Amino acid sequence: MVTLSWKHHTLIQALISRGPLKEKEFHSIFTGVTGRNPGTVKKIFDKYLLEINKELSYVHFELKVCRDQYDGQVCYGVVNNVSDDQSKLGTKYSVPQIAFFKGIIEAIAQDEAAQGCISGFDALNIRLENQISSEASSSQQQVPPAFRNFSMSQKEKTLDELVRDKWLCRTREGNIGLGIRSLLDLRSWLRNNDVPSCEVCNEAGVKADLCPTDGCNVRIHKYCLKKLLSQRDDKRCSGCGKPWPLSKITKSEAVDEAMNEEESETQAAAPKSKRKRQLRSHGDSTENGSSQASLASTSGANARRVTRSGHSR
Ligand SMILES: [Zn+2]
Ligand SMILES: [Zn+2]
Numbered sequence: 001m002v003t004l005s006w007k008h009h010t011l012i013q014a015l016i017s018r019g020p021l022k023e024k025e026f027h028s029i030f031t032g033v034t035g036r037n038p039g040t041v042k043k044i045f046d047k048y049l050l051e052i053n054k055e056l057s058y059v060h061f062e063l064k065v066c067r068d069q070y071d072g073q074v075c076y077g078v079v080n081n082v083s084d085d086q087s088k089l090g091t092k093y094s095v096p097q098i099a100f101f102k103g104i105i106e107a108i109a110q111d112e113a114a115q116g117c118i119s120g121f122d123a124l125n126i127r128l129e130n131q132i133s134s135e136a137s138s139s140q141q142q143v144p145p146a147f148r149n150f151s152m153s154q155k156e157k158t159l160d161e162l163v164r165d166k167w168l169c170r171t172r173e174g175n176i177g178l179g180i181r182s183l184l185d186l187r188s189w190l191r192n193n194d195v196p197s198c199e200v201c202n203e204a205g206v207k208a209d210l211c212p213t214d215g216c217n218v219r220i221h222k223y224c225l226k227k228l229l230s231q232r233d234d235k236r237c238s239g240c241g242k243p244w245p246l247s248k249i250t251k252s253e254a255v256d257e258a259m260n261e262e263e264s265e266t267q268a269a270a271p272k273s274k275r276k277r278q279l280r281s282h283g284d285s286t287e288n289g290s291s292q293a294s295l296a297s298t299s300g301a302n303a304r305r306v307t308r309s310g311h312s313r
Contacts, residue, residue, distance in 0.1 A: 007033045008051060012052060014026070015077055019165070022068075024073075028040070058256065064184050067188075068138045069178070073085075075183075077181060088185060089167070092165075095144075095228035096146045096154075099132075101129035101168075103128065103131050104176060107123075110193075117171050120174065124155050124156065126151055128143075129147075129148075135247075163176075163179065167182050175208065177206075180223070190206065191204060196217050198220050199218050199219065199220055200228060208221045209222055211240060215239060229246070251274070
């Protein structure tokens, strides 16, 4: 058994008390704690995460990585693997508030256009009555008064709280989308609710581009498509074999994007003296590629494990 150092504890504490963190923030905390830049010492960084996860697993928590589907940024967070709503949402939310939240994520997940959001108006009009569990409704149980009396202003207040806690987010257009905490924590739920996966990364395609062919359900995240196009010129849909519509993304845009991402990763909290060595290692594209792949495969493995344990219950 590994004994965690104060450094491990500081990283866990930061993720728990400040909620899921963007990669940049988490990396700079890592640098502050260890004096190392995770961009250059990927192996050490991964070892920390592995050691932390070993210990967290005893209490059914897990440090997870995923992408914010709305801006494509990588995020880290500690999630509770015991999947009942009360323990996930803590004691903070009441039963009708949780029902309201579930109604919203269901509406977002069911969106066939994969916009990943619903309007604020639609959110406020979610009916809590629909959230009474199937066993209860089959036994003709009455709608609990707490559900019936849940007012519009209570809904508005709950929306604000859920956004603040990163269970939901407000998109640039002012709509309501899934927060990063939901994206980290509800992976197996999204799978079990038949949200089609992105064909590139295999994560649920909540906010994604759709194949335009009628009857073809293939989805790809915009950031996954950009990454793909930075490596090759075209993309055929694996579902229907037709060329994927690229009108919105040009090849040069995709390459620019990929390079910007690498650059910002490289420069994150790097002391000047180390810059040269770093650039060299980043110039080696295979190394960079494999570290990306290992990150992706880690999160993929997590997701699969979660799904399996979800089924076995
Ligand atoms: Zn994807
Ligand atoms: Zn297709």
